[in-house]
Amino acid sequence: xxxxxxxxxxxxxxxxxxxxxxxxxxxxxxxxxxxxxxxxxxxxxxxxxxxxxxxxxxxxxxxxxxxxxxxxxxxxxxxxxxxxxxxxxxxxxxxxxxxxxxxxxxxxxxxxxxxxxxxxxxxxxxxxxxxxxxxxxxxxxxxxxxxxxxxxxxxxxxxxxxxxxxxxxxxxxxxxxxxxxxxxxxxxxxxxxxxxxxxxxxxxxxxxxxxxxxxxxxxxxxxxxxxxxxxxxxxxxxxxxxxxxxxxxxxxxxxxxxxxxxxxxxxxxxxxxxxxxxxxxxxxxxxxxxxxxxxxxxxxxxxxxxxxxxxxxxxxxxxxxxxxxxxxxxxxxxx
Amino acid sequence: xxxxxxxxxxxxxxxxxxxxxxxxxxxxxxxxxxxxxxxxxxxxxxxxxxxxxxxxxxxxxxxxxxxxxxxxxxxxxxxxxxxxxxxxxxxxxxxxxxxxxxxxxxxxxxxxxxxxxxxxxxxxxxxxxxxxxxxxxxxxxxxxxxxxxxxxxxxxxxxxxxxxxxxxxxxxxxxxxxxxxxxxxxxxxxxxxxxxxxxxxxxxxxxxxxxxxxxxxxxxxxxxxxxxxxxxxxxxxxxxxxxxxxxxxxxxxxxxxxxxxxxxxxxxxxxxxxxxxxxxxxxxxxxxxxxxxxxxxxxxxxxxxxxxxxxxxxxxxxxxxxxxxxxxxxxxxxx
DNA sequence: CTCAGTCGTTAAAACGTTTCAACATCGAGG
DNA sequence: CCTCGATGTTGAAACGTTTTAACGACTGAG
Numbered sequence: 001x002x003x004x005x006x007x008x009x010x011x012x013x014x015x016x017x018x019x020x021x022x023x024x025x026x027x028x029x030x031x032x033x034x035x036x037x038x039x040x041x042x043x044x045x046x047x048x049x050x051x052x053x054x055x056x057x058x059x060x061x062x063x064x065x066x067x068x069x070x071x072x073x074x075x076x077x078x079x080x081x082x083x084x085x086x087x088x089x090x091x092x093x094x095x096x097x098x099x100x101x102x103x104x105x106x107x108x109x110x111x112x113x114x115x116x117x118x119x120x121x122x123x124x125x126x127x128x129x130x131x132x133x134x135x136x137x138x139x140x141x142x143x144x145x146x147x148x149x150x151x152x153x154x155x156x157x158x159x160x161x162x163x164x165x166x167x168x169x170x171x172x173x174x175x176x177x178x179x180x181x182x183x184x185x186x187x188x189x190x191x192x193x194x195x196x197x198x199x200x201x202x203x204x205x206x207x208x209x210x211x212x213x214x215x216x217x218x219x220x221x222x223x224x225x226x227x228x229x230x231x232x233x234x235x236x237x238x239x240x241x242x243x244x245x246x247x248x249x250x251x252x253x254x255x256x257x258x259x260x261x262x263x264x265x266x267x268x269x270x271x272x273x274x275x276x277x278x279x280x281x282x283x284x285x286x287x288x289x290x291x292x293x294x295x296x297x298x299x300x301x302x303x304x305x306x307x308x309x310x311x312x313x314x315x316x317x318x319x320x321x322x323x324x325x326x327x328x329x330x331x332x333x334x335x
Numbered sequence: 336x337x338x339x340x341x342x343x344x345x346x347x348x349x350x351x352x353x354x355x356x357x358x359x360x361x362x363x364x365x366x367x368x369x370x371x372x373x374x375x376x377x378x379x380x381x382x383x384x385x386x387x388x389x390x391x392x393x394x395x396x397x398x399x400x401x402x403x404x405x406x407x408x409x410x411x412x413x414x415x416x417x418x419x420x421x422x423x424x425x426x427x428x429x430x431x432x433x434x435x436x437x438x439x440x441x442x443x444x445x446x447x448x449x450x451x452x453x454x455x456x457x458x459x460x461x462x463x464x465x466x467x468x469x470x471x472x473x474x475x476x477x478x479x480x481x482x483x484x485x486x487x488x489x490x491x492x493x494x495x496x497x498x499x500x501x502x503x504x505x506x507x508x509x510x511x512x513x514x515x516x517x518x519x520x521x522x523x524x525x526x527x528x529x530x531x532x533x534x535x536x537x538x539x540x541x542x543x544x545x546x547x548x549x550x551x552x553x554x555x556x557x558x559x560x561x562x563x564x565x566x567x568x569x570x571x572x573x574x575x576x577x578x579x580x581x582x583x584x585x586x587x588x589x590x591x592x593x594x595x596x597x598x599x600x601x602x603x604x605x606x607x608x609x610x611x612x613x614x615x616x617x618x619x620x621x622x623x624x625x626x627x628x629x630x631x632x633x634x635x636x637x638x639x640x641x642x643x644x645x646x647x648x649x650x651x652x653x654x655x656x657x658x659x660x661x662x663x664x665x666x667x668x669x670x
Numbered sequence: 671c672t673c674a675g676t677c678g679t680t681a682a683a684a685c686g687t688t689t690c691a692a693c694a695t696c697g698a699g700g
Numbered sequence: 701c702c703t704c705g706a707t708g709t710t711g712a713a714a715c716g717t718t719t720t721a722a723c724g725a726c727t728g729a730g
Contacts, residue, residue, distance in 0.1 A: 052451040053391040054686035097432035116387035389716035
């Protein structure tokens with residue numbers, strides 16, 4: 001089945017030594033044009049495909065970086081991945097995408113595998129802090145959308161505390177004083193930070209902490225948002241929040257859907273603010289107010305940092321971008 | 336920087352031969368419990384990580400399959416990927432995701448790379464037919480969401496012609512006689528098939544071919560859908576279609592957005608039917624009628640076929656699923 | 671007390687590349 | 701005519717595993 005034609009076969013077929021074939025492959029300029037042509041012809045004819053394992057074993061290098069993503073179904077991450085890939089390609093690297101799906105076992109397995117594969121570097125949006133430490137075993141690691149706790153990695157993040165603050169300040173300015181924060185689990189740092197930002201907004205406005213109720217979810221997917229919506233509607237309307245700040249847009253979309261299904265109006269009965277400003281947010285049932293993050297730039301910068309990691313005088317850097325509030329109909333002021 | 340501790344170091348540290356260490360790694364049952372413990376301890380202590388390149392070089396196997404996806408930003412594909420990953424994991428394989436982003440150069444590069452990596456198998460939703468043939472060079476390949484032209488691969492697909500027929504029949508039954516088909520480029524087979532299905536629906540209903548106008552787009556992303564919307568609105572209302580069938584949900588969402596922005600009502604001014612029934616379709620501005628495909632099953636089946644590929648008496652199979660129309664508000668009948 | 675059979679371990683040979691030092695060949699400069 | 705440097709090419713030694721056949725030490729049966 002596998003003809004398994006190696007460099008030696010090519011060499012023999014072209015009447016040269018295997019070293020020359022290798023040179024044609026890696027340093028074409030060093031070999032005489034005529035010979036080069038002959039070798040290339042032989043490669044073509046025999047359908048030779050370089051065995052990357054062998055190359056890597058000997059050469060140590062691998063031309064591949066990987067991005068372990070928290071949730072491949074979340075457009076936010078695929079957009080970041082797109083940025084990563086573009087930057088990687090420009091530098092001659094290929095990108096392997098791995099989906100941890102918010103599962104730390106899965107994440108660990110992928111990290112182990114990537115490590116064994118000796119990829120040149122790993123980008124990761126980690127499920128938990130543990131994993132980041134686990135990753136640090138020889139392979140350069142850059143944290144994406146998460147700040148490095150200790151200083152052992154580069155990281156590229158967005159100021160999530162500020163993002164949360166922007167969102168909730170906006171709601172407060174629109175007159176809301178009973179606000180729900182939807183998101184979880186709190187073990188995810190983004191969620192914690194956005195929550196903290198929300199609390200800060202309250203403090204700035206001189207509102208009591210009780211003005212914000214946390215509706216903790218088990219994950220950050222659409223379905224969880226729906227569930228939160230049902231819980232919200234279950235509350236007696238006197239105590240029910242008039243606004244919800246969701247830890248990401250998927251939750252917000254789920255919440256939206258659930259509201260519509262249960263006959264409540266957004267923003268009249270409940271104002272909603274999401275996070276990430278994914279493309280679908282603008283196309284939602286009620287166009288979604290959301291906190292925008294520079295997704296593409298996040299990815300590109302992360303890749304750039306990773307690739308700079310094996311420069312001689314590398315120092316770990318922590319880049320932090322600013323989020324931006326995009327106001328749409330879902331949080332329009334009550335009339 | 337890299338300590339690069341190898342199997343030999345472990346062996347020495349544990350006072351055994353490297354063969355024994357290898358046995359501990361690969362056939363733990365064959366080595367005496369006491370020795371095994373000692374070796375494991377040494378591995379732990381030295382922080383040994385098996386070098387996958389070397390293993391693969393010698394063993395020939397690789398424990399990795401890859402899915403080259405047409406558009407990682409399209410939730411349809413990430414859902415399929417999820418199915419693939421689950422099935423792969425159950426079989427002890429890891430999944431690398433590669434995004435061709437509808438770019439045949441990119442696709443080719445990834446295929447080349449995966450081939451060099453000697454992955455155990457490749458799943459692909461190809462950009463063009465060429466690529467599928469290119470892929471066939473020793474590594475098993477299964478086509479996903481696309482039928483194999485020649486019989487050289489397994490394939491898992493959904494009956495796109497039927498899907499198109501379902502969608503347009505539905506529109507015709509709702510009284511529409513001027514229908515637009517939005518999608519492209521026609522070089523993508525899914526688009527062609529869905530178009531063919533649409534034509535068939537016309538024929539079934541005894542409508543002339545002119546009842547369907549093709550609005551060809553350059554891609555299948557949200558932005559293209561918006562563009563198509565603008566083109567549609569530009570038409571004089573006497574000739575403007577009253578319904579649109581979009582080749583996928585991203586286009587439909589873009590179209591929807593564009594309608595709203597230009598002050599037209601869906602479904603009153605324009606009924607819209609999408610394709611794929613991604614999760615966001617139900618949460619859209621106007622919940623989207625769409626043609627549902629069994630995404631998860633598509634992925635799982637594809638993975639299963641791929642893994643069965645190196646069984647001794649393998650024959651290429653072509654699995655075809657049935658799509659299903661999900662009716663929502665975007666195509667509600669005019670009142 | 672011997673012999674066959676287990677069991678656990680090992681030395682050494684792969685696997686298919688890259689790389690390094692050495693080797694021809696040739697033209698030019700002395 | 702000899703030497704030197706440049707230019708192309710090559711043989712052989714890695715790289716870090718897995719694998720195979722062989723080994724010695726025991727055990728239990730005869």
